Amino acid sequence: xxQTTSAPLATASTSFWPSGWWRVMEFRIGIIPLxxxxxxxxxxxxxxxxGAVPGEITMAIAILAVFGFTCAEFGKRLPILRNxxxxxxxATFIPSFLAFHHLLPSPIIxxxxxxxxxxxxxxxFIASIIVGSILSMDRHVLIKGxxxxxxxxxxxxxxxxxxxxAVGTLLGLGAYHTFFFIVVPIMAGGVGEGAIPLxxxxxxxxxxxxxxxxxQVLPPVMLGSLTAxxxxxxxxxxxxKRPHWTGEGRLQPGEHDDMDPAKExxxxxxxVSHIAAAGITAISLYLVGLLGHKLFGFPAPVTMLFxxxxxxxxQAVSPKLQEGAFVVYKFFSTAVTYPLLFAIGVAMTPWDxxxxxxxxxxxxxxxxxxxxxxxxxxxxxxxxxxxxxETAIVNACHSGQGGTGDVAILTAANRMTLMPFAQxxxxxxxxxxxxxxxxxLSRFA
Numbered sequence: 001x002x003q004t005t006s007a008p009l010a011t012a013s014t015s016f017w018p019s020g021w022w023r024v025m026e027f028r029i030g031i032i033p034l035x036x037x038x039x040x041x042x043x044x045x046x047x048x049x050x051g052a053v054p055g056e057i058t059m060a061i062a063i064l065a066v067f068g069f070t071c072a073e074f075g076k077r078l079p080i081l082r083n084x085x086x087x088x089x090x091a092t093f094i095p096s097f098l099a100f101h102h103l104l105p106s107p108i109i110x111x112x113x114x115x116x117x118x119x120x121x122x123x124x125f126i127a128s129i130i131v132g133s134i135l136s137m138d139r140h141v142l143i144k145g146x147x148x149x150x151x152x153x154x155x156x157x158x159x160x161x162x163x164x165x166a167v168g169t170l171l172g173l174g175a176y177h178t179f180f181f182i183v184v185p186i187m188a189g190g191v192g193e194g195a196i197p198l199x200x201x202x203x204x205x206x207x208x209x210x211x212x213x214x215x216q217v218l219p220p221v222m223l224g225s226l227t228a229x230x231x232x233x234x235x236x237x238x239x240x241k242r243p244h245w246t247g248e249g250r251l252q253p254g255e256h257d258d259m260d261p262a263k264e265x266x267x268x269x270x271x272v273s274h275i276a277a278a279g280i281t282a283i284s285l286y287l288v289g290l291l292g293h294k295l296f297g298f299p300a301p302v303t304m305l306f307x308x309x310x311x312x313x314x315q316a317v318s319p320k321l322q323e324g325a326f327v328v329y330k331f332f333s334t335a336v337t338y339p340l341l342f343a344i345g346v347a348m349t350p351w352d353x354x355x356x357x358x359x360x361x362x363x364x365x366x367x368x369x370x371x372x373x374x375x376x377x378x379x380x381x382x383x384x385x386x387x388x389x390e391t392a393i394v395n396a397c398h399s400g401q402g403g404t405g406d407v408a409i410l411t412a413a414n415r416m417t418l419m420p421f422a423q424x425x426x427x428x429x430x431x432x433x434x435x436x437x438x439x440x441l442s443r444f445a
Contacts, residue, residue, distance in 0.1 A: 189430015
């Protein structure tokens with residue numbers, strides 16, 4: 001009787017359908033099952049050939065997922081580069097190159113650009129990452145980390161400014177030009193919050209056209225961010241060789257997370273309503289930050305960040321909601337990162353501006369500035385008994401391309417849990433840099 005029933009089962013288990021097909025479905029490009037990936041490629045190609053790519057959100061998601069994960073998988077397989085953040089680099093800069101040289105169909109470029117700029121979904125990503133990572137932290141050490149991170153950030157900024165200016169001067173760029181048009185833009189906080197207000201201020205003080213000034217300060221921002229991505233990816237590689245130097249996303253020894261952000265599988269019962277509630281909570285906190293920006297001028301992500309910290313410290317959300325926030329964090333970090341980087345590459349990373357910075361003196365000066373910023377963060381963090389690799393990566397975000405740079409840097413470093421501290425480095429550090437620079441220039445111009 002057992003032999004009669006086991007034979008069909010054995011045949012079924014070794015036949016292609018359905019078990020063999022299921023194995024094929026488990027082979028994935030990023031998160032996309034291979035058959036679904038091939039279907040999406042065929043559909044996108046078909047719509048592209050007709051010249052009528054739908055503008056609806058489902059089409060945008062399909063395009064971003066296919067191209068984003070394709071570029072990331074390519075980066076993960078490149079020798080050497082795969083160990084220093086190749087996936088994030090390729091997912092950002094390959095689409096920038098393809099878009100600039102019109103190697104992507106124009107309807108796809110147009111659709112991705114319009115979707116990215118009209119929805120501003122970069123900030124949905126940042127909100128979900130920040131709220132999820134903060135609510136999963138140990139609240140007893142959370143405030144210590146926020147206070148201590150300003151020390152390596154401040155010291156690193158001062159030392160990097162001095163070293164960068166000295167290197168540029170020695171290379172014949174001139175101390176004035178090097179400091180104000182290369183070093184400061186690198187640490188100004190990106191494009192929207194850094195290069196644009198900096199160029200407006202420079203234009204007013206120096207009586208120059210703002211557009212001309214912007215064209216000068218943008219290339220160092222772009223190349224500084226690329227340097228930070230490469231060096232952060234390298235630090236992730238170093239951390240695997242020297243595990244005592246890194247907390248794998250934790251800022252200081254003795255810190256633990258209420259939920260482990262490194263684990264891939266969510267175990268235990270999870271009510272979907274808690275996940276949905278956590279998602280709408282993250283959106284609500286961001287909208288509070290957005291209102292604060294409208295009323296008082298504070299950057300929305302920074303306001304949201306401090307409110308999330310207050311919510312965590314006062315235990316204003318239940319453990320179930322915290323677990324839901326953790327799932328939201330894991331979803332966005334796993335499923336949305338590379339599609340987002342592709343969108344950033346197409347819509348927000350001008351390839352020509354990046355290439356414009358590739359002169360040898362500029363390149364050496366920019367690399368020296370970013371490397372000094374990160375090296376100082378490493379040693380000051382170690383002196384403060386923090387994990388030096390984590391503090392160096394947070395300092396790297398001070399030289400990133402704003403929120404987009406934070407995503408790329410932390411993805412390359414595989415430390416998305418540092419997003420709250422990265423936002424401090426980018427937003428607050430950038431705002432202080434721009435403000436002090438404009439005050440100094442107005443006095444001496």
